[in-house]
Amino acid sequence: MSKLTLVTSLFDLKLREESGRRSIDEYFHFGEFLFGLDQDIIFFCDPELSERILEERRKHDRSQRTRVVPIAFEGLSIAKYLDLIKKSRPAINLNQVKDTPNYTLLGWSKFEMIERAAALNPFGASHLGWIDFGIAHVAKLDDRTSTEPFANPPENVRMHMLRYFDENDVSSCDYWDYRRGHLAGGFFLGSVQNMLALSASFWTTAEMALANNYSPTEDCIMPVVAGRDRGRFSFSYGDYEDIFFNHVRVRRGGPHLLFQMVDAGNRQAYSHNIAIGREAVASHSEGTFQCPERTLEDILMLYYIAAYWRSTHEEARRAAMYYAHMAELNPAFRDSYLARRDFVVNNFSFMNPPILLPETK
Secondary structure: OOOEEEEEEEOOHHHHHOOOOOOHHHHHHHOHHHHHOOOEEEEEEOHHHHHHHHHHHHHOOOHHHEEEEEOOHHHOHHHHHHHHHHHOEOOOOOOOOOOOHHHHHHHHHHHHHHHHHHHHOOOOOOEEEEEOOOHHHOOOOOOOOOOHHHOOOOOOEEEEEOOOOOHHHHOOOOHHHOOOOOEEEEEEEEEHHHHHHHHHHHHHHHHHHHHOOEOOOHHHHHHHHHHHOHHHEEEEEOOHHHOOOOOOOOOOOHHHHHHHHHHHHHOOOHHHHHHHHHHHHHHHHHOOOOOOHHHHHHHHHHHHHHHHHHOOHHHHHHHHHHHHHHHHHOHHHHHHHHOOHHHHHHHHOOOOOOOOOOOOO
């Protein structure tokens, strides 16, 4: 039986930097999602915040599932990297107000927290999940799909892909020059063993970047690790706000999924589009994927094309048949199909026996 412990942290960078970033009170507001979660959670935090966090968990009757570990940000082992981060080059397109050296180090600290949590393991976890304390600021939440990812965590580390990437992307000579937006760093989880393996690879990659005079944020380092060791990872897809909703299955964010598929299709990354297409069809047929008909029509066509070129004609046929099914039953979808009927018919002409499509409105 899988047993998940979530790991998070809260350190007051606003106080340390006297900057315009969010206050601790704002973080506690967004942290209400975590305070109410009926999950085992380890909170690492500045010592002066520990009692306040415990009290918030008590209010929700979650004391027995809570471990608070007071530690000053300056007391973390990775504080040794701060001077090197300050001396090295950040990505060109960072937010110069928010993405300070301390903030870069804070992102890196996730992996020290994971290692500390694995060593403590107060709840006997088989799996660990990192979750940003303030993730409710960006993630869409509801009572069911926001907790669905915690129910049956996978062995492989599961991350949320915002934009397609492969090993060639993360190995390019100018990779560290820009923040690419490939992965969301706010929530990821997996078995303790694989999370520790991720952490070890993270430090190796971070030190390699520093040795080359770069100081990348953690969400730039994670794709390098995942791109070079794909077998340890699985992915959900969507925009950042879909990080919980789409973790187990595709539920929302059709336009962003389509953006990913167009980008991947232009690069002939057909396996990526097959993965999204399979999830989209499975979820839509169950009624769990809500998507504008025009967007769905595009997703299905890209799925069909990818399956035809990379998978099997049997899978391509299944994609085409679902397309035809939607064109027959859904008037809005049919209007979208009819607007480019010749293109669709030409693509489906490779199927034998032929795919039957509506002729008129």
